[in-house]
Amino acid sequence: xxxxxxxxxxxxxxxxxxxxxxxxxxxxxxxxxxxxxxxxxxxxxxxxxxxxxxxxxxxxxxxxxxxxxxxxxxxxxxxxxxxxxxxxxxxxxxxxxxxxxxxxxxxxxxxxxxxxxxxxxxxxxxxxxxxxxxxxxxxxxxxxxxxxxxxxxxxxxxxxxxxxxxxxxxxxxxxxxxxxxxxxxxxxxxxxxxxxxxxxxxxxxxxxxxxxxxxxxxxxxxxxxxxxxxxxxxxxxxxxxxxxxxxxxxxxxxxxxxxxxxxxxxxxxxxxxxxxxxxxxxxxxxxxxxxxxxxxxxxxxxxxxxxxxxxxxxxxxxxxxxxxxxxxxxxxxxxxxxxxxxxxxxxxxxxxxxxxxxxxxxxxxxxxxxxxxxxxxxxxxxxxxxxxxxxxxxxxxxxxxxxxxxxxxxxxxxxxxxxxxxxxxxxxxxxxxxxxxxxxxxxxxxxxxxxxxxxxxxxxxxxxxxxxxxxxxxxxxxxxxxxxxxxxxxxxxxxxxxxxxxxxx
Amino acid sequence: xxxxxxxxxxxxxxxxxxxxxxxxxxxxxxxxxxxxxxxxxxxxxxxxxxxxxxxxxxxxxxxxxxxxxxxxxxxxxxxxxxxxxxxxxxxxxxxxxxxxxxxxxxxxxxxxxxxxxxxxxxxxxxxxxxxxxxxxxxxxxxxxxxxxxxxxxxxxxxxxxxxxxxxxxxxxxxxxxxxxxxxxxxxxxxxxxxxxxxxxxxxxxxxxxxxxxxxxxxxxxxxxxxxxxxxxxxxxxxxxxxxxxxxxxxxxx
Numbered sequence: 001x002x003x004x005x006x007x008x009x010x011x012x013x014x015x016x017x018x019x020x021x022x023x024x025x026x027x028x029x030x031x032x033x034x035x036x037x038x039x040x041x042x043x044x045x046x047x048x049x050x051x052x053x054x055x056x057x058x059x060x061x062x063x064x065x066x067x068x069x070x071x072x073x074x075x076x077x078x079x080x081x082x083x084x085x086x087x088x089x090x091x092x093x094x095x096x097x098x099x100x101x102x103x104x105x106x107x108x109x110x111x112x113x114x115x116x117x118x119x120x121x122x123x124x125x126x127x128x129x130x131x132x133x134x135x136x137x138x139x140x141x142x143x144x145x146x147x148x149x150x151x152x153x154x155x156x157x158x159x160x161x162x163x164x165x166x167x168x169x170x171x172x173x174x175x176x177x178x179x180x181x182x183x184x185x186x187x188x189x190x191x192x193x194x195x196x197x198x199x200x201x202x203x204x205x206x207x208x209x210x211x212x213x214x215x216x217x218x219x220x221x222x223x224x225x226x227x228x229x230x231x232x233x234x235x236x237x238x239x240x241x242x243x244x245x246x247x248x249x250x251x252x253x254x255x256x257x258x259x260x261x262x263x264x265x266x267x268x269x270x271x272x273x274x275x276x277x278x279x280x281x282x283x284x285x286x287x288x289x290x291x292x293x294x295x296x297x298x299x300x301x302x303x304x305x306x307x308x309x310x311x312x313x314x315x316x317x318x319x320x321x322x323x324x325x326x327x328x329x330x331x332x333x334x335x336x337x338x339x340x341x342x343x344x345x346x347x348x349x350x351x352x353x354x355x356x357x358x359x360x361x362x363x364x365x366x367x368x369x370x371x372x373x374x375x376x377x378x379x380x381x382x383x384x385x386x387x388x389x390x391x392x393x394x395x396x397x398x399x400x401x402x403x404x405x406x407x408x409x410x411x412x413x414x415x416x417x418x419x420x421x422x423x424x425x426x427x428x429x430x431x432x433x434x435x436x437x438x439x440x441x442x443x444x445x446x447x448x449x450x451x452x453x454x455x456x457x458x459x460x461x462x463x464x465x466x467x468x469x470x471x472x473x474x475x476x477x478x479x480x481x482x483x484x485x486x487x488x489x490x491x492x493x494x495x496x497x498x499x500x501x502x503x504x505x
Numbered sequence: 506x507x508x509x510x511x512x513x514x515x516x517x518x519x520x521x522x523x524x525x526x527x528x529x530x531x532x533x534x535x536x537x538x539x540x541x542x543x544x545x546x547x548x549x550x551x552x553x554x555x556x557x558x559x560x561x562x563x564x565x566x567x568x569x570x571x572x573x574x575x576x577x578x579x580x581x582x583x584x585x586x587x588x589x590x591x592x593x594x595x596x597x598x599x600x601x602x603x604x605x606x607x608x609x610x611x612x613x614x615x616x617x618x619x620x621x622x623x624x625x626x627x628x629x630x631x632x633x634x635x636x637x638x639x640x641x642x643x644x645x646x647x648x649x650x651x652x653x654x655x656x657x658x659x660x661x662x663x664x665x666x667x668x669x670x671x672x673x674x675x676x677x678x679x680x681x682x683x684x685x686x687x688x689x690x691x692x693x694x695x696x697x698x699x700x701x702x703x704x705x706x707x708x709x710x711x712x713x714x715x716x717x718x719x720x721x722x723x724x725x726x727x728x729x730x731x732x733x734x735x736x737x738x739x740x741x742x743x744x745x746x747x748x749x750x751x752x753x754x755x756x757x758x
Contacts, residue, residue, distance in 0.1 A: 054547070058546075098700075101690065101696065103686075254741075309563075309566055384670075385674055408710055412738055422741065423744045423747075427751075490753070493733075495756060
């Protein structure tokens with residue numbers, strides 16, 4: 001709701017005073033004290049346009065620090081149950097999720113809990129059962145925002161969320177919003193801590209420098225250690241995921257296992273390519289091999305279009321494919337656009353040893369130089385550090401381009417690492433033959449009822465579809481349609497040719 | 506879908522492949538037309554701050570990298586000793602004269618702060634400071650054979666190199682993350698366009714790439730065609746936190 005400036009004329013005296021205070025604090029004219037802090041929070045809660053207010057806060061030099069001050073001016077229970085909770089509930093406004101891409105709200109939440117003067121006392125009050133309904137809801141909501149932060153920031157809050165006492169108190173709240181938040185936090189916690197089969201003789205963690213028990217620590221690009229390692233990677237048998245003993249950790253184990261399986265597909269391809277490229281296996285290696293490279297610097301792209309940081313390696317002589325080309329840049333842009341494709345993978349060898357697997361940063365200006373300069377982005381902690389150490393005293397630097405389509409694996413692997421919950425995990429992972437699926441909320445009931453009564457009717461009018469031919473489904477088709485409309489998860493399977501593949505949407 | 510009467514502007518396709526009919530549904534087409542998310546002051550503030558931070562980190566990486574690729578200066582080495590190997594630092598420190606007098610070396614020139622370092626590094630004794638208490642106290646360091654001293658210096662060089670490399674890695678990571686944040690802030694219109702549509706069409710790879718933007722649109726239903734050809738992990742990674750329905754369609758071949 002945006003009443004803009006006209007609201008000033010409708011305000012009562014208290015509201016006007018609160019606005020004056022808010023302005024003064026955000027403009028840096030007034031510092032908050034013990035008495036003015038709760039008034040500041042009250043003023044914020046009275047702002048009708050949450051998005052506009054948070055924008056002002058982010059821009060103001062004293063915005064975030066004022067909120068910090070206000071939250072810790074008073075650490076009493078009455079403050080927690082009163083002004084603090086009202087403020088936190090105000091922050092639940094849907095508009096705040098969207099504005100700034102959610103980054104404004106994230107910045108504000110982090111400012112409120114770091115340093116943890118307010119947060120520690122607030123959490124203690126929650127644990128001791130001293131918060132009332134509003135306070136418990138606020139605590140729950142704040143904790144939820146914190147556990148879905150990027151992993152390194154979220155770690156301490158995930159610890160708290162894994163305390164069963166905390167979860168139980170949220171889940172058993174009589175306030176439905178609070179218990180719903182509890183369930184969402186539980187979903188997040190469920191993705192942590194995968195388990196390993198009992199009596200397994202293989203464990204993740206010791207094979208090489210990219211082997212970790214926590215799959216989120218694994219660098220998506222392989223390291224030299226990893227590619228040259230002869231040990232089989234850690235993978236679980238599929239039956240382990242069906243094992244009733246592991247029901248508690250199933251979601252976490254599921255994500256972990258899928259990451260490892262998919263990644264192993266990618267690594268296997270790379271190993272094959274490497275064997276061929278190094279002449280250890282028969283096959284045709286596609287992709288450039290460049291020897292005699294020299295490290296000439298770091299590269300960031302031009303002023304107005306910065307790129308990820310990369311090391312620059314100069315070739316000893318011109319690339320054969322570029323020789324005799326009159327306009328090298330134009331060639332690289334057109335016919336030669338598949339040469340050293342952007343983000344393709346390469347193997348870096350220093351003094352004959354495999355050191356790292358960087359990706360190529362394609363810069364036509366650099367490649368068009370004579371001799372050409374190849375830019376490489378080093379990824380992963382151990383690979384980057386190893387490469388920089390070795391490159392310093394390198395006598396020979398060689399690059400082997402690898403054809404594996406890393407860019408088709410990478411987004412999925414990254415997504416698996418970043419997922420903080422697995423939706424529909426109950427239906428997908430815990431389903432047994434006895435499971436009764438809950439009815440899907442938000443079904444199109446009018447259509448579902450009509451279909452139940454007369455499944456063979458012409459669907460054009462029911463579904464408001466305009467097309468010349470009538471649409472009448474046979475028994476299995478209408479059963480499929482019903483399933484897809486009423487079940488959370490449905491699988492519709494038919495013989496080949498049932499659904500003609502088409503690019504027409 | 507278009508053929509059965511779904512309005513064109515309810516649909517957006519992610520990715521670059523299209524037919525003549527569906528070209529107008531591509532995301533970058535909508536991007537050209539609609540500016541649904543207008544950057545606020547706070548957004549510009551964050552963008553400027555991100556740019557400034559990026560440039561500072563960039564310069565830091567450049568400087569540190571230059572130090573890595575050039576020979577080590579003994580000034581940096583002594584600073585390293587001060588923090589990491591104080592016993593050596595104490596042994597090689599040139600003391601300030603209490604009375605403000607300047608010592609003079611064998612060649613008649615004033616000694617500088619690195620006099621003892623040079624003496625030690627060359628394998629010599631402590632020269633004009635041979636009788637100083639702090640040199641006597643560090644007798645075992647001053648007795649080290651030249652080869653041993655060189656080996657020690659090589660170790661320190663490696664330690665320093667490792668520190669600088671770690672620094673480049675850390676700041677490089679932050680720099681890269683800063684660029685990602687900037688990219689996200691510049692592309693907030695994508696999320697807004699997706700939010701305004703009823704149907705988003707894409708491959709599973711595109712769904713993973715555009716994950717954050719799709720999540721912002723909170724789709725409730727995920728419909729997968731040719732599900733038999735798609736890996737399970739691809740489908741799982743396409744589930745958004747608000748997805749309450751999954752429909753898989755495919756054949757069993």
